[in-house]
Amino acid sequence: MKQLKKYLPPLILLLIFEAVAVTLWLAKNNLFYLFNFSYIGLAVSLGLFLLIRKYRYARRIVQLLVGLYMLVFLGLISRENMQIEGFWYYLFTGVFEAATIHYAVAKIFGPLIFGRGWCGYACWTAMVLDFLPYKVPAAPRKNLGWIRYITFAASLLFVAALFLAKVGNIERIMFWAFIVGNIAYYAVGILLVYRFKDNRAFCKYICPVTVFLKPMSYFSLIRIQCDPDKCVSCGTCKRVCPMDVDVTDNARSRRNGTECILCMECVKHCPKKAL
Ligand code: SF4
Numbered sequence: 001m002k003q004l005k006k007y008l009p010p011l012i013l014l015l016i017f018e019a020v021a022v023t024l025w026l027a028k029n030n031l032f033y034l035f036n037f038s039y040i041g042l043a044v045s046l047g048l049f050l051l052i053r054k055y056r057y058a059r060r061i062v063q064l065l066v067g068l069y070m071l072v073f074l075g076l077i078s079r080e081n082m083q084i085e086g087f088w089y090y091l092f093t094g095v096f097e098a099a100t101i102h103y104a105v106a107k108i109f110g111p112l113i114f115g116r117g118w119c120g121y122a123c124w125t126a127m128v129l130d131f132l133p134y135k136v137p138a139a140p141r142k143n144l145g146w147i148r149y150i151t152f153a154a155s156l157l158f159v160a161a162l163f164l165a166k167v168g169n170i171e172r173i174m175f176w177a178f179i180v181g182n183i184a185y186y187a188v189g190i191l192l193v194y195r196f197k198d199n200r201a202f203c204k205y206i207c208p209v210t211v212f213l214k215p216m217s218y219f220s221l222i223r224i225q226c227d228p229d230k231c232v233s234c235g236t237c238k239r240v241c242p243m244d245v246d247v248t249d250n251a252r253s254r255r256n257g258t259e260c261i262l263c264m265e266c267v268k269h270c271p272k273k274a275l
């Protein structure tokens with residue numbers, strides 16, 4: 001019975017995804033949604049199951065399963081721009097599909113429940129960056145977070161300009177924007193890893209999606225909490241955190257609190273099991 005209880009969270013997660021899959025399938029009369037959300041639900045639940053079993057590469061497996069699916073199948077084969085430009089595009093056309101659904105679930109309303117779980121377990125940009133050598137930042141964080149607002153505004157202006165100029169075949173432009181955008185993200189992301197000795201430098205300073213993710217994840221239901229009775233203030237959790245979160249502070253306003261990607265590195269390394 002105790003064993004069963006232990007594996008209840010992945011089961012509940014799978015059921016939630018299935019509920020979304022069936023609802024969207026029936027509401028939009030499109031079998032794709034059943035396949036899409038069932039696949040993602042299975043991948044994420046499998047990851048959580050492996051995490052509970054303390055499998056070392058659990059997070060990496062989910063990143064690859066979801067990240068590659070979205071990049072290769074949805075982006076390149078199905079030609080859906082799942083980047084922020086795609087979100088603006090569908091929003092302007094008033095279509096609640098593909099990127100708008102993806103953003104609503106993973107990046108705007110979902111973070112109220114699972115914070116920046118997207119960033120830790122599913123993003124195809126971080127999927128590559130996390131293979132690089134600076135898993136733990138080897139240099140202090142820079143004060144460059146303002147750049148994300150520029151990239152955010154640039155993505156919005158780019159799509160708005162296409163509509164205002166009444167450019168034809170925007171769908172095709174969106175596909176190429178997805179390819180060029182991803183190449184640019186990987187190139188800049190990898191460059192910054194070595195420049196700042198930090199795998200997640202792109203996430204911290206450049207990524208426009210964080211403009212949505214950060215404020216929503218402030219209210220996240222799921223967050224890492226510290227038990228002050230067990231904590232011996234050894235500082236290990238802060239040393240291993242890829243996002244420089246002050247995880248021993250339980251306040252929502254803790255330092256870099258909205259940067260937490262729920263990677264569980266702090267939990268794994270805490271010698272007192274205080275997290
Ligand atoms: S911050 Fe941006 S690039 Fe980094 S993991 Fe999140 S969505 Fe991906």
Ligand code: SF4
Binds near residue numbers: 226234237273275
């Ligand atoms: S690693 Fe654990 S014991 Fe050490 S400071 Fe963090 S929470 Fe406290």
Ligand code: SF4
Binds near residue numbers: 240242243245262
């Ligand atoms: S190490 Fe802990 S505090 Fe830091 S991002 Fe991962 S889960 Fe969040």
